Amino acid sequence: MKQYLKNTFDGIFTVLVGMKVTFKHLFTPAVTIQYPDVKVKLPDRVRNRLYVNMDDCIGCDQCSRACPVSCIEIETVKSIPGEDLGITSNGKKKALWVTKFNIDIAKCCYCQLCVFPCPTECIYMTDVYEFAEYERSNFLYKFATLTDEEAAQKKINYEKLQAEKAAAAAKPKPETPAQTENKPE
Amino acid sequence: MYQFLYDLIGNEILAGLLVAVVPLTIILVFALFGIWLERKVSAHMQDRLGPMRTGWHGWLQTVADLMKMLQKEDIIATDADKTLYNIAPVLVFTGSFAAYAVIPFSSKLLGSEVEIGLFYVLAISSLVVAGILMAGWSANNKYSLLGAMRAAAQIISYEIPTALIVLSMVMLTGTLSLDKISQMQTSSFWNWNIFGGAIFGLSKFLLIPFMIVGALIIFTSTLAEVNRVPFDIPEAESELVAGYFTEYCGMKWGMFMLAEYGNMFAVSAIIAILFFGGYQSPIGYLGNSIGAQWLVPFEQGFWFIAKGLTLVFVQMWLRWTLPRLRVDQLMTVCWKYLIPFAFINLIIIGIISLI
Amino acid sequence: MALKTETMVLNMGPQHPSTHGVLRLELDIEGELILGVKPHIGYLHRCFEKHAEAMTYPQVIPYTDRLDYLAAMGNNFGYVTTVEKLLGIQIPERVEYIRVIMAELQRIASHLVAIATNGADIGALTPFLYLFRDREYILSLFEMTCGARMLYNYMWIGGLSHDIHPDFVRKTKEFIIHFRPTIVELNNLLTFNKIFIERTANIGILPVDTAINFGASGPVLRGSGLPFDVRKEDPYSIYNRFDFEIPTGKGLVGTVGDCWDRYYVRVLEMEQSLRIIEQAIDKIPEGDVHSAIPKRIKPPKGTVYSRVENPRGELGYFIISDGNLNPFRVKVRAPSFVNLELMGELCKGHLVADVIAILGSLDIVLGEIDR
Numbered sequence: 001m002k003q004y005l006k007n008t009f010d011g012i013f014t015v016l017v018g019m020k021v022t023f024k025h026l027f028t029p030a031v032t033i034q035y036p037d038v039k040v041k042l043p044d045r046v047r048n049r050l051y052v053n054m055d056d057c058i059g060c061d062q063c064s065r066a067c068p069v070s071c072i073e074i075e076t077v078k079s080i081p082g083e084d085l086g087i088t089s090n091g092k093k094k095a096l097w098v099t100k101f102n103i104d105i106a107k108c109c110y111c112q113l114c115v116f117p118c119p120t121e122c123i124y125m126t127d128v129y130e131f132a133e134y135e136r137s138n139f140l141y142k143f144a145t146l147t148d149e150e151a152a153q154k155k156i157n158y159e160k161l162q163a164e165k166a167a168a169a170a171k172p173k174p175e176t177p178a179q180t181e182n183k184p185e
Numbered sequence: 186m187y188q189f190l191y192d193l194i195g196n197e198i199l200a201g202l203l204v205a206v207v208p209l210t211i212i213l214v215f216a217l218f219g220i221w222l223e224r225k226v227s228a229h230m231q232d233r234l235g236p237m238r239t240g241w242h243g244w245l246q247t248v249a250d251l252m253k254m255l256q257k258e259d260i261i262a263t264d265a266d267k268t269l270y271n272i273a274p275v276l277v278f279t280g281s282f283a284a285y286a287v288i289p290f291s292s293k294l295l296g297s298e299v300e301i302g303l304f305y306v307l308a309i310s311s312l313v314v315a316g317i318l319m320a321g322w323s324a325n326n327k328y329s330l331l332g333a334m335r336a337a338a339q340i341i342s343y344e345i346p347t348a349l350i351v352l353s354m355v356m357l358t359g360t361l362s363l364d365k366i367s368q369m370q371t372s373s374f375w376n377w378n379i380f381g382g383a384i385f386g387l388s389k390f391l392l393i394p395f396m397i398v399g400a401l402i403i404f405t406s407t408l409a410e411v412n413r414v415p416f417d418i419p420e421a422e423s424e425l426v427a428g429y430f431t432e433y434c435g436m437k438w439g440m441f442m443l444a445e446y447g448n449m450f451a452v453s454a455i456i457a458i459l460f461f462g463g464y465q466s467p468i469g470y471l472g473n474s475i476g477a478q479w480l481v482p483f484e485q486g487f488w489f490i491a492k493g494l495t496l497v498f499v500q501m502w503l504r505w506t507l508p509r510l511r512v513d514q515l516m517t518v519c520w521k522y523l524i525p526f527a528f529i530n531l532i533i534i535g536i537i538s539l540i
Numbered sequence: 541m542a543l544k545t546e547t548m549v550l551n552m553g554p555q556h557p558s559t560h561g562v563l564r565l566e567l568d569i570e571g572e573l574i575l576g577v578k579p580h581i582g583y584l585h586r587c588f589e590k591h592a593e594a595m596t597y598p599q600v601i602p603y604t605d606r607l608d609y610l611a612a613m614g615n616n617f618g619y620v621t622t623v624e625k626l627l628g629i630q631i632p633e634r635v636e637y638i639r640v641i642m643a644e645l646q647r648i649a650s651h652l653v654a655i656a657t658n659g660a661d662i663g664a665l666t667p668f669l670y671l672f673r674d675r676e677y678i679l680s681l682f683e684m685t686c687g688a689r690m691l692y693n694y695m696w697i698g699g700l701s702h703d704i705h706p707d708f709v710r711k712t713k714e715f716i717i718h719f720r721p722t723i724v725e726l727n728n729l730l731t732f733n734k735i736f737i738e739r740t741a742n743i744g745i746l747p748v749d750t751a752i753n754f755g756a757s758g759p760v761l762r763g764s765g766l767p768f769d770v771r772k773e774d775p776y777s778i779y780n781r782f783d784f785e786i787p788t789g790k791g792l793v794g795t796v797g798d799c800w801d802r803y804y805v806r807v808l809e810m811e812q813s814l815r816i817i818e819q820a821i822d823k824i825p826e827g828d829v830h831s832a833i834p835k836r837i838k839p840p841k842g843t844v845y846s847r848v849e850n851p852r853g854e855l856g857y858f859i860i861s862d863g864n865l866n867p868f869r870v871k872v873r874a875p876s877f878v879n880l881e882l883m884g885e886l887c888k889g890h891l892v893a894d895v896i897a898i899l900g901s902l903d904i905v906l907g908e909i910d911r
Binding site for chain 1 (some may be wrong): 230
Binding site for chain 3 (some may be wrong): 047109
């Protein structure tokens with residue numbers, strides 16, 4: 001009998017306590033942020049869409065090797081001596097033409113492992129998060145700045161140089177030193 | 186109301202139709218408003234905002250939902266029993282709508298002046314059980330069947346405490362007509378039934394605690410009749426997907442929802458009439474004090490709707506605070522707790538009213 | 541002539557509002573009484589262990605995040621302590637302290653989800669919103685530090701990816717002050733509510749020896765009364781320097797080892813995590829978090845097994861290395877996988893509505909179970 005009355009009393013009392021908590025919350029201000037009218041300011045270390053600054057890229061392939069899902073594809077062509085590709089922002093001289101630099105942003109898992117190995121800090125994560133597309137093929141971002149004809153031209157130049165080197169090595173030339181100035185670096 | 190319209194128009198049928206249309210509009214407008222209110226109340230209790238973009242603070246959201254539901258394709262499962270499947274929402278809606286015929290919104294606005302209003306309300310809301318069973322069975326779905334069985338057991342069991350408390354109020358006031366009960370609690374809030382009714386003497390003060398107990402019991406049992414939390418096991422979202430209306434889509438589901446909100450207001454109205462003075466104002470009438478007699482029915486309508494809405498708000502408040510009860514615990518609460526308390530209440534009120 | 545009866549098979553399919561992920565439960569019921577439960581898993585299998593064989597050791601870390609996605613710091617922690625054990629390197633003190641703080645914050649965040657979904661399954665929809673509002677604080681602390689809210693890739697082999705933000709200590713202290721009243725509010729609203737107690741007390745009682753025989757761990761085991769916690773039994777990192785208790789189930793309302801006890805153990809553990817964070821946050825020494833990270837990670841040949849205390853139980857990593865840049869085999873001992881086995885045992889004799897309560901109290905994550 002005692003348990004019966006205790007149950008009744010407990011039931012009513014805890015319900016009233018719970019109702020008091022909810023009633024208090026009726027008057028606290030809401031925490032909703034009405035996106036898209038109001039947008040939250042993101043912190044500075046945030047990891048959203050990738051961006052590559054091609055002026056600084058030296059084509060070292062470190063980011064592509066670090067990526068766990070293989071979403072970066074890079075192809076480079078060695079430059080012929082005498083061409084000036086420019087200097088990166090931290091003073092390195094560029095020696096490779098980057099003919100293809102594709103990032104499939106649909107595959108990217110936003111782990112940031114590609115940002116750390118880059119020697120010139122040209123690949124980094126921005127704070128852009130609204131990049132939805134209607135076509136899936138638009139998710140393949142192409143960062144390379146050479147057009148197809150220019151890329152083909154660079155390749156032809158390099159192959160011509162290799163052919164000349166092979167022809168020169170076939171002819172016996174005992175007094176010329178090793179052709180080290182044509183080695184890329 | 187009927188008399189007034191008949192005098193105005195002169196045609197019996199037309200007057201009768203108009204009288205029937207008024208509660209229909211009230212129930213539809215209330216359902217629209219009630220769903221919006223529920224979404225906003227639940228949102229602010231949970232520290233969020235609710236609908237904000239359709240109209241000012243989202244008041245047109247229900248209209249948008251209604252338009253969406255109207256244009257949905259009506260899919261019926263192949264093995265479903267088509268006749269029962271189509272009749273079920275109609276029955277449920279009728280059961281809750283028909284109760285509005287005898288609820289007095291003010292001293293002049295009453296659908297039908299029958300002498301046995303309370304008895305009629307209790308009887309007609311039992312149509313809902315038939316509708317729910319039909320809905321669960323005809324959908325040919327295990328989840329729906331489970332939900333319908335539970336709902337039927339729940340509603341039938343909880344009619345008993347409701348009837349017992351109604352019986353004790355009938356004993357006290359001596360009439361079954363809702364209009365007369367409202368008229369008896371006149372002039373100020375001290376005459377409301379929850380404070381002992383419009384009688385003088387010792388029995389009034391003796392009655393007060395038992396009236397409060399009675400109001401709590403009938404509030405709980407009508408909460409179970411309308412399938413609201415903590416008694417919403419028939420439509421338990423996380424357990425049976427949607428219970429007995431899993432298989433309904435489009436406007437038929439809309440009718441179930443309308444019926445639920447209509448029922449909520451109907452039972453709140455009944456409790457307001459029985460215990461809280463019906464359409465009487467707690468502080469006197471403005472129309473009377475400034476001499477404009479025609480203002481009084483409007484004020485009464487306002488007070489009635491305010492009381493109904495407050496009780497509906499308390500129902501929503503409970504929904505967002507409490508977890509739900511399991512089926513056998515529901516039955517335990519009804520048969521082992523509510524019915525004994527209601528019986529003892531009945532006997533004591535009977536004894537006191539003899540004084 | 542006897543009536544031939546059959547039990548009904550009810551399928552709580554892969555898509556269901558309250559199985560925590562894609563889990564299929566086949567229930568054998570008679571009326572409302574359960575006779576047997578068969579879980580079917582595999583809907584979220586993503587070949588983690590095979591992928592790990594193709595990646596280098598640092599590249600596996602983003603994959604470990606995605607195992608138990610609600611407690612990603614714990615998964616990272618387990619993996620990097622295992623590889624560091626294999627390599628045998630010493631890590632700076634600063635790294636150790638920050639790792640402990642992050643793991644404990646993650647424990648609070650994960651328990652908030654567990655409690656919130658447990659309540660939401662039972663029908664109390666409001667605590668879900670309140671607890672997720674508090675989880676936002678923790679997630680913004682994580683976002684401030686490493687840039688991501690859920691899948692961090694923060695703990696690296698030998699160190700961390702970023703040092704903590706200058707505002708981190710101040711904001712964590714603000715969070716601690718803000719969070720204590722929330723636990724009080726939660727107790728008022730849900731824990732001691734009579735209806736919640738009716739739904740969870742004396743349901744799914746797990747005796748201690750059954751729990752040990754099945755290999756349960758975490759709050760499931762502690763709810764049955766056994767004070768077993770990897771942080772005290774087999775201390776890793778610097779947990780032996782902190783003073784904290786291990787809450788166990790005592791059967792306050794109902795029997796020892798029921799659903800309510802498992803739930804209450806989680807609530808108490810959040811308070812203990814706050815204690816550890818308070819002790820650690822003021823003592824972070826100076827140092828460089830990148831100094832001990834090796835250039836190329838090529839562990840010697842060998843095998844190693846190491847375990848950590850994840851919010852859901854004991855998470856173990858078994859790594860076989862054959863001297864290359866890629867591991868030869870990575871095996872994960874997921875706590876939810878082992879705890880899910882208890883479903884068949886616990887549900888016997890209960891009603892359909894109790895299956896949901898029991899599943900919520902076991903707190904499983906399908907990402908871990910299916911890997």
